[in-house]
Amino acid sequence: MEVLQYAIRKLIGGIPLVLGVTFISFLLMVYFGPDKTYELLGKNPTQEQIDEIRHELGYDKPFMVRYGEYLKEMATLDFGASDSTGEPVSKVLARTVPISLALITPGFILGNLLGILLALIAAYHRSGPIDKYIMGFSVVGMSISFLIVVIAFQIIFSSSYGLNAFPVRGWNVHSFSDYLRYITVPTLATVFVALGYNTRFYRAVLVEEMTRDHVRTAKAFGTRPGKLLYKNILKNSMIPIITRIMFSIPLVVVSGSLIIESYFGIPGIGKVTYDAITTGDQPILKAVVGLTAVLFVITLLITDILYRVVDPRVSLK
Amino acid sequence: MSSVAPEQVADQAVVDDGAAHRESIWAKAVYKLRRDRLGMIGLGVVLLYFVVAIGVWLGIWATEWGDVEGPKWAPMSAEYWFGTNIIGQDIFARAIYSTKTAFEVGLVVAVLSTIIGALLGALAGFFSGTWIDEIILWLKGVLDSIPFYLFVAAVAFALTGNPYAMHIAMVSTFWTTTGRLVRGEVIKLKNFEFVEAARAIGVPQVVIIFRHILPNTFHILLVQATIVFVAAIKSEVILSFLGLGVQDGVSWGLMIAESTQEVLAGFFNNFVWASVFLFGLVMAFNMFSDALQDALDPRKVASE
Numbered sequence: 001m002e003v004l005q006y007a008i009r010k011l012i013g014g015i016p017l018v019l020g021v022t023f024i025s026f027l028l029m030v031y032f033g034p035d036k037t038y039e040l041l042g043k044n045p046t047q048e049q050i051d052e053i054r055h056e057l058g059y060d061k062p063f064m065v066r067y068g069e070y071l072k073e074m075a076t077l078d079f080g081a082s083d084s085t086g087e088p089v090s091k092v093l094a095r096t097v098p099i100s101l102a103l104i105t106p107g108f109i110l111g112n113l114l115g116i117l118l119a120l121i122a123a124y125h126r127s128g129p130i131d132k133y134i135m136g137f138s139v140v141g142m143s144i145s146f147l148i149v150v151i152a153f154q155i156i157f158s159s160s161y162g163l164n165a166f167p168v169r170g171w172n173v174h175s176f177s178d179y180l181r182y183i184t185v186p187t188l189a190t191v192f193v194a195l196g197y198n199t200r201f202y203r204a205v206l207v208e209e210m211t212r213d214h215v216r217t218a219k220a221f222g223t224r225p226g227k228l229l230y231k232n233i234l235k236n237s238m239i240p241i242i243t244r245i246m247f248s249i250p251l252v253v254v255s256g257s258l259i260i261e262s263y264f265g266i267p268g269i270g271k272v273t274y275d276a277i278t279t280g281d282q283p284i285l286k287a288v289v290g291l292t293a294v295l296f297v298i299t300l301l302i303t304d305i306l307y308r309v310v311d312p313r314v315s316l317k
Numbered sequence: 318m319s320s321v322a323p324e325q326v327a328d329q330a331v332v333d334d335g336a337a338h339r340e341s342i343w344a345k346a347v348y349k350l351r352r353d354r355l356g357m358i359g360l361g362v363v364l365l366y367f368v369v370a371i372g373v374w375l376g377i378w379a380t381e382w383g384d385v386e387g388p389k390w391a392p393m394s395a396e397y398w399f400g401t402n403i404i405g406q407d408i409f410a411r412a413i414y415s416t417k418t419a420f421e422v423g424l425v426v427a428v429l430s431t432i433i434g435a436l437l438g439a440l441a442g443f444f445s446g447t448w449i450d451e452i453i454l455w456l457k458g459v460l461d462s463i464p465f466y467l468f469v470a471a472v473a474f475a476l477t478g479n480p481y482a483m484h485i486a487m488v489s490t491f492w493t494t495t496g497r498l499v500r501g502e503v504i505k506l507k508n509f510e511f512v513e514a515a516r517a518i519g520v521p522q523v524v525i526i527f528r529h530i531l532p533n534t535f536h537i538l539l540v541q542a543t544i545v546f547v548a549a550i551k552s553e554v555i556l557s558f559l560g561l562g563v564q565d566g567v568s569w570g571l572m573i574a575e576s577t578q579e580v581l582a583g584f585f586n587n588f589v590w591a592s593v594f595l596f597g598l599v600m601a602f603n604m605f606s607d608a609l610q611d612a613l614d615p616r617k618v619a620s621e
Contacts, residue, residue, distance in 0.1 A: 020459035025471060032475035139607070143600035145554045147573055148592045155580060254464040259555060263577075277470040278560060289467055296462035 003308075007301055014297030019071075021293035026070050029285055031063065070286065079287040084279050089287045092272055099171065100257045100268030103183055107190030108252055112245055114191065115198025120229055122199065123206040134199060141196025146189075150263050153189045169265035186260045198244075205240045209233045238310040246303040250295045254288060342536060346612040356608020362601035366416055373417035381410050400586035402575065408586055411567050412594045418568040419550050419598060422484065426549035429488045431542045434495025439531050441496065442503025443522075453500075457493045465490060465552070466559060473561050480564040483556055487549055495541040502534045536613040543606035547599055554595065569595040 045053075054060050061069075073079050079089035122134040156162040166185050173179050209215065210233055218232045257270030265271070269288070276284035307314045350356055372378050388401065400408055441453040460468075472486040479485075506512065507530060515525050556562035557570030558577075572591035580588050 016455055017458050017462060020455060021462055024459060025463065025467075028468075028471035028475045139603050140600065143596055143603050145551055145573075145592070145595060145599075147554050147558050147570075148588075148595070151573070151577060151580060151588060152592075155585075159581075161583060250462065251464060255466055258466055259558075262559075273467065274559065277467070280474065285467065285470070289463060289471075292464050292467075293462050 003305060007305070010301045010304065011297065014300065017297055018074075018290075018293045021296075022071060022074060022290055023067065025286065025289040026067050029282060029289070030066065030070065073286070074290045080283045082276075082284050083281045084275070089283050092284065093269070093287065093291075096267060096269045096272050099266065100253065100261065100270060102179070103186060103260065103266060103268055104190070104252060104257055106183060107187040107194070108248075108256075110187065111191045111194030111198055115195055116202050116234075116241070118195070118199045119202030119206055120234065122203045123210060123233070124225065124229060126207060126210070135203070138196040138199040141192065142200070143196075144193070146193045146259055147263075149192050150186075150189045150259060153185055153192070154263075157185045157188070169263075171264075171266040171268075182266070186264055186266070190256065190260065201244060202237075202241065205237045206233055209237045212236075235310075239307055242306050242310065243303060246299050246306065250292055250299055253295070254292055342613065346536070346609075349612040350608055353608040353611065355604050356611075359601040359604030359606075359608065362597065363605055366598050366601070367420065369413060370417045370420040373414050378410075378413060381407060400584075402572075402579065402587045408572075408590055411572060412569070412590050415567055415569045415572065415591070415594065416598075418563055418566055419553070419595075422487075422553045422563070422568075423546040423549045425484050426487045426491060427542045427546040429484075430491040430545050431495055431538050433488065434492035434541065435499055435531060435534065435538055437492065438496035438499025439503050439526050439534070442500040443507055443526050443530065445500070445504050450500075453496070457496060460490050461493055463490075466555070466561070469556055469561050470559075478564075483553065483562055487552060491545050491548060495538065495545070498537050498541060499531075499534050502537055503530055506530050506533055540606065540610050540613060543602060543609060547602050547606065550595070550599060550602075 051060075077090060081088050082092060085092075118134050118138075122131045125131045154168065158164065158166045158168045166181055171182055173182055214236075215228065215232050218228055223232065254270065254273060257268050258274055259270070260266070261268045261270035262274040272284060273288050275281065276288070369378075402408055402411070437453050437456075441450045444450050463471075468490060469483060469486040472489075473479075473482040476482045476485065503526075512525060512529060515529050520529070553562050553568060554570035554573060557568055558574040560574075562568065562570050569591040572587055573595075576585075576588035576591065579585075
């Protein structure tokens with residue numbers, strides 16, 4: 001009950017944020033966005049024809065009315081049809097979001113788990129050679145552009161200049177083994193890029209916890225290293241770890257899949273967004289931006305509830 | 318937000334450090350930085366790139382970056398050090414010229430977003446809990462929750478044809494982290510005795526914020542600027558690939574974007590050399606940034 005009350009309060013508190021995001025995206029993408037009047041007109045239009053089209057597109061209405069209409073679209077999840085294909089936006093989303101989730105989830109989980117594991121090893125061997133190797137590797141990983149990793153991995157794993165073992169591009173999934181074949185290279189690339197940042201961040205968090213007094217006390221009482229790492233250090237570092245994982249979710253879903261999907265030609269939400277950017281497909285862009293903002297507010301809420309789960313001292317007020 | 322603030326632990330360390338040694342944080346930082354071998358190597362490489370960029374800017378070298386002068390896909394030779402690309406442009410000249418582009422993007426974005434982050438962060442921190450703070454926090458939250466590439470696309474739309482659309486979009490989103498860090502530091506600093514003393518003798522608020530408090534956050538600003546610089550260069554590559562990046566001239570990102578066609582045909586020169594140049598600068602800057610952080614951050618968590 002307490003959690004439910006808290007959730008409702010938090011969701012109401014998120015309204016200004018969603019309003020802000022939709023306002024900025026409306027201002028940039030619709031109000032100052034591309035003018036479609038002349039695309040829909042024939043040659044040498046008369047002033048009346050221009051006015052008629054502008055009226056149909058709603059360009060002659062005042063700013064606040066148009067913004068209100070956009071908000072109504074957001075609230076009812078009715079974004080109209082895509083400009084380029086004519087398919088309803090809600091249908092496009094329903095078709096593409098599951099593909100993106102299937103593509104991104106394994107890499108996201110692996111990247112974080114491996115990051116925590118490497119960070120634990122590095123933190124345990126702090127200042128030793130193993131630590132230096134792991135941290136050196138993570139700085140190198142951080143310095144390589146995602147785009148370079150994607151192209152290089154594609155050459156290495158899927159082209160005739162390399163192993164040629166995986167499909168170069170596309171998404172022709174009919175069975176679980178197809179699925180594994182198509183996600184292997186994108187997943188490897190995602191993990192490779194995420195690992196550098198994740199390992200560094202998690203190591204810093206763990207090392208900070210390691211220098212606390214309670215860890216020294218536990219060590220003095222002869223707690224075994226494995227138990228010390230898990231019970232005294234990892235468990236007490238859960239708050240920053242959860243924060244990082246949760247906050248990267250909304251960005252990974254859109255921004256992360258954008259590069260992967262457009263490069264590997266996978267028809268997920270990222271590819272659709274990429275195409276919408278390049279063709280100026282406003283209904284799609286409006287939907288993606290608006291829904292990401294909502295996702296952000298929900299993520300904030302779940303994060304706060306998770307804090308409570310891992311640390312009962314955190315109060316939901 | 319109900320997170321436990323690790324800054325509070327750090328605050329203690331700052332005070333202790335200052336009391337134990339009377340030398341300034343800067344003197345100690347320079348001393349530590351000079352002993353950090355990796356950091357100095359990083360700084361050296363960055364300066365080397367910078368000299369190359371200045372040379373391009375002055376028109377000393379790489380002036381022929383746009384000329385179509387050779388056969389297409391020439392191999393590496395004495396004439397074309399790194400070979401030529403799909404239409405016969407000299408890859409070496411283009412890679413060198415791109416150094417200038419990278420510094421342009423990196424410096425413009427790093428300097429502007431640091432200034433904005435410092436100003437808004439200081440205001441939010443000094444007036445924490447008031448409506449000024451609320452508005453700045455709201456703005457930060459809004460900007461943070463728009464997907465970055467979409468935001469750049471939207472700005473590019475709104476400023477049709479403006480070559481600085483990318484810079485503007487990066488500055489308007491990259492200041493938020495700097496702003497958050499400065500806000501936290503200012504909240505801590507404003508309760509110190511020197512601020513109380515300034516207030517007691519009637520120093521105006523504006524002067525207190527900008528003359529007394531903000532200079533004390535300079536170590537945060539410096540480290541953040543190096544981080545933003547790296548982020549800007551890396552984002553440029555992705556944005557150029559998406560067609561939203563550099564509009565005139567050439568950049569490593571544009572070279573990699575055009576190389577995606579060549580790679581399929583088995584010509585790797587453009588891809589490899591643009592990647593190597595980019596990696597070299599980013600890696601060197603990361604090493605320098607790390608050393609700077611270690612030297613200036615009293616917590617020293619990253620190094621020990």
